[in-house]
Amino acid sequence: MKIVASDYIDTVRYPISIHGPARTALIDDLNSSIVKDGCVVLKGFLRAERIDELVHECDRVEMHGHRNFTRTNPYFTQDRPDLPTSHPLRRFYDRSNAFVPADNFGPESILRAIFDWPAFSPFIKQVLDEEKFFPYADPLADVTVNLAEAGNGFPWHFDTNNYTVTLAIQNAEAGGNFEYSPRVRSTIAENYDIVEKVLDDDRSLIHTLRLEPGDLQIFKGRYSLHRVTPLLGSRKRYVAIFSYVEESGMVSSPQRAKELYGRVLPIHLERAGMRSDALID
Numbered sequence: 001m002k003i004v005a006s007d008y009i010d011t012v013r014y015p016i017s018i019h020g021p022a023r024t025a026l027i028d029d030l031n032s033s034i035v036k037d038g039c040v041v042l043k044g045f046l047r048a049e050r051i052d053e054l055v056h057e058c059d060r061v062e063m064h065g066h067r068n069f070t071r072t073n074p075y076f077t078q079d080r081p082d083l084p085t086s087h088p089l090r091r092f093y094d095r096s097n098a099f100v101p102a103d104n105f106g107p108e109s110i111l112r113a114i115f116d117w118p119a120f121s122p123f124i125k126q127v128l129d130e131e132k133f134f135p136y137a138d139p140l141a142d143v144t145v146n147l148a149e150a151g152n153g154f155p156w157h158f159d160t161n162n163y164t165v166t167l168a169i170q171n172a173e174a175g176g177n178f179e180y181s182p183r184v185r186s187t188i189a190e191n192y193d194i195v196e197k198v199l200d201d202d203r204s205l206i207h208t209l210r211l212e213p214g215d216l217q218i219f220k221g222r223y224s225l226h227r228v229t230p231l232l233g234s235r236k237r238y239v240a241i242f243s244y245v246e247e248s249g250m251v252s253s254p255q256r257a258k259e260l261y262g263r264v265l266p267i268h269l270e271r272a273g274m275r276s277d278a279l280i281d
């Protein structure tokens with residue numbers, strides 16, 4: 001049976017495939033939130049009655065998740081023993097999750113159908129108002145599921161990519177709020193003093209979002225400090241990630257593929273100028 005993306009998306013509330021005033025007004029509205037604080041949530045992007053099918057899709061592939069554990073500061077950089085211990089560059093936290101690589105979903109994947117739906121990526125591109133915007137061409141990383149459970153988590157950090165498009169599919173029993181401090185740094189200023197206040201839980205600087213299954217989030221995380229609050233309970237948290245990049249046809253480096261997804265494919269090696277039978281440990 002062919003999966004039709006628009007059967008899963010609430011196209012009445014989000015008429016993203018029909019060019020006209022409703023779509024234009026929607027994009028303008030979403031784009032103004034992006035400009036203002038680098039984040040917008042499309043509540044109920046998925047039709048409520050179809051969410052169970054996405055949960056089922058994640059349940060079907062979750063055993064293929066590749067676990068990642070790191071201990072990192074918000075910048076993913078080395079420690080700086082020359083600085084005071086309170087400095088943001090010296091604040092290290094445990095970060096862990098599992099990514100289900102994109103090639104596990106099979107031809108009947110609803111997530112794949114949404115990512116490949118011709119109306120989807122032009123819509124996201126317009127909301128972000130990005131000139132260079134292409135679906136990631138990495139067969140392990142274009143559509144992934146980010147899996148986390150109690151004890152795992154995403155502590156305070158800035159993303160190394162410009163934007164993230166995520167679809168909430170299942171929440172843990174408790175915890176798992178998305179907290180962010182919009183535009184706390186910029187291209188010209190790190191603002192370590194303000195970052196330190198956020199790390200010290202100054203609530204006046206922090207926005208909290210409760211994402212529910214079916215909500216689509218578009219977030220620019222390079223300049224907005226953010227985290228997911230600790231997860232509680234036995235239920236796994238599933239979030240799908242749709243990945244886009246600034247150049248057409250891009251794939252990740254062999255090292256990054258190995259680190260995040262636990263595997264390297266011939267295309268990673270070829271693009272890196274390595275023989276396709278080269279081994280990476």
Ligand SMILES: O=C(O)CCC(=O)C(=O)O
Nearest residue numbers: 146154159166178228239
């Ligand atoms: O899972 C999420 O909602 C966001 C996680 C995150 O911030 C990240 O992976 O960089």
Ligand SMILES: [Fe+2]
Nearest residue numbers: 158159221226
């Ligand atoms: Fe992030």
